[in-house]
Amino acid sequence: MSLNLFSSNFLSDNQHVWLDDKKNIELSIKREDLIHPFVSGNKYRKLKYNVLQAREENKTTLLTFGGAFSNHIAAVASAGKAEGFNTIGIIRGEELKDKVDTNPTLSFAKSCGMTFNFISRKDYRDKSNANFISNLKDQFGDFYLIPEGGTNNLAIKGCQEILNEKDSKFDYLCCAVGTGGTVSGIINASKSNQKVLGFSSLKGDFLNKDISKFATSTNWKLITDYHFGGYGKINDSLITFINKFKSENKIPLDPIYTGKMMFGIFDLIKKGYFKPNSKILAIHTGGLQGIEGMNAKLKKQNKPLIL
Numbered sequence: 001m002s003l004n005l006f007s008s009n010f011l012s013d014n015q016h017v018w019l020d021d022k023k024n025i026e027l028s029i030k031r032e033d034l035i036h037p038f039v040s041g042n043k044y045r046k047l048k049y050n051v052l053q054a055r056e057e058n059k060t061t062l063l064t065f066g067g068a069f070s071n072h073i074a075a076v077a078s079a080g081k082a083e084g085f086n087t088i089g090i091i092r093g094e095e096l097k098d099k100v101d102t103n104p105t106l107s108f109a110k111s112c113g114m115t116f117n118f119i120s121r122k123d124y125r126d127k128s129n130a131n132f133i134s135n136l137k138d139q140f141g142d143f144y145l146i147p148e149g150g151t152n153n154l155a156i157k158g159c160q161e162i163l164n165e166k167d168s169k170f171d172y173l174c175c176a177v178g179t180g181g182t183v184s185g186i187i188n189a190s191k192s193n194q195k196v197l198g199f200s201s202l203k204g205d206f207l208n209k210d211i212s213k214f215a216t217s218t219n220w221k222l223i224t225d226y227h228f229g230g231y232g233k234i235n236d237s238l239i240t241f242i243n244k245f246k247s248e249n250k251i252p253l254d255p256i257y258t259g260k261m262m263f264g265i266f267d268l269i270k271k272g273y274f275k276p277n278s279k280i281l282a283i284h285t286g287g288l289q290g291i292e293g294m295n296a297k298l299k300k301q302n303k304p305l306i307l
Contacts, residue, residue: 005082006048010035011164014281017249018266023276025269028170029251029262032162033286038108039082041286042182043075045158046150051083053154054144061086063140065127065148068096069105069232069293071256071286072150077109087114088140092124104292151181156214159185162283170281172197172274174265176257177222178231180207182285184214196220199261203230226264232256234294236304238263243307254287255294255306 012035018027032041039047054062062085066073073089080087089109097118100106106116117139126132127148137143146152159182163173173190174197175183183198190196196219200207205224228234234255242259246252253259265282274280295305 005036005039005079006044006051009161010044012162014167015249015251017251020269023274023278025274025276025278025280027265027269027280027282029249029282029284030162030167031251031284033252033258033284033288035286038078038289039075040288041284042159042162043071043079043150043286045162045185046155046181047075047079047146048158048161049154050144050146050150050152050158051079051085054085055083057144059085059142059144061088061140061143062146063088063090063136063143064146064150065090065092065124067092068103069290071105071254071290072148073109073114074105074289076146076150077112077114080114081112085144087112088143089114089116090124090127090136091116091118092121094118094120104296105289108289149179149181151179151184151210151214153214155181156185156188160189162186163189167281168194170194170279172278172280174199174261174280174282176201176261176283176285177207177211178202178257180210180214182283183220184211186283187211187215187217187220190217190219192217192219194219198222199226199264200224201227201231201257201260203227223264223268226260226267228260234259239298239304239306241266243304246307251284252288252291252307253284254290256290257287258282258284 012030012032014028016028035044064076172195177183177198177200187196241263242253
């Protein structure tokens with residue numbers, strides 16, 4: 001197998017998006033979403049060293065976990081195809097078994113050669129259990145395990161490469177948070193004078209513990225006010241914001257992660273959270289493949305769609 005997709009370290013461009021003239025607050029966005037059409041943003045960063053490790057261990061199969069519209073499932077399937085690995089997706093929700101071809105994420109993963117195993121939500125909660133993993137090995141043979149969302153020590157190593165020297169001028173580094181892996185990499189690569197803000201897409205503050213496991217610095221804070229009801233939940237005001245942002249800046253945002261983060265940043269600027277003369281860098285972690293699935297839901301609910 002030849003190493004193609006992960007052969008170089010991408011340095012993303014920062015795009016200026018906004019300047020508050022009164023307080024001289026500058027906002028830029030790091031375009032990690034442009035790394036690759038299918039393995040973009042933090043998914044590229046998280047998978048890079050895991051794929052290298054799988055190759056080092058002479059594994060031929062990657063196995064991972066995810067839900068119906070998981071960015072991670074789509075990225076693992078695409079990366080596996082590009083790098084010559086078999087891929088297996090353990091999918092949450094037995095009812096999805098007969099809906100693969102009508103689900104944009106799963107049908108894409110299937111087109112990349114991914115094999116699926118659909119399990120109940122109850123069984124899915126055991127995905128980290130040693131006995132559960134052992135049973136999967138009995139069922140599928142030898143494989144390289146990538147956890148749900150891709151977060152592990154190798155993923156953190158990859159996410160530390162998101163920042164580069166030119167980013168040291170920023171006072172605040174903002175990142176959407178799902179499992180805590182990406183923001184942990186940002187924290188570890190940040191300068192001591194920088195403040196890292198993680199915008200949780202999940203309800204509750206339990207992610208503080210998960211981030212603390214991997215973060216080597218304390219210059220961070222988890223913002224929990226912009227989850228819009230929880231993971232995968234959105235409302236009309238968020239859709240309006242995402243569409244307006246794209247119209248004004250020519251940058252698409254996804255509704256699960258980056259849309260909520262950018263909404264939160266603008267709201268905090270309005271509320272005076274950031275000091276005058278601050279420079280803010282928001283990390284665009286990709287996830288745009290999820291828009292199609294969300295629009296299918298919105299269409300059924302007769303709601304406005306995401307551009």
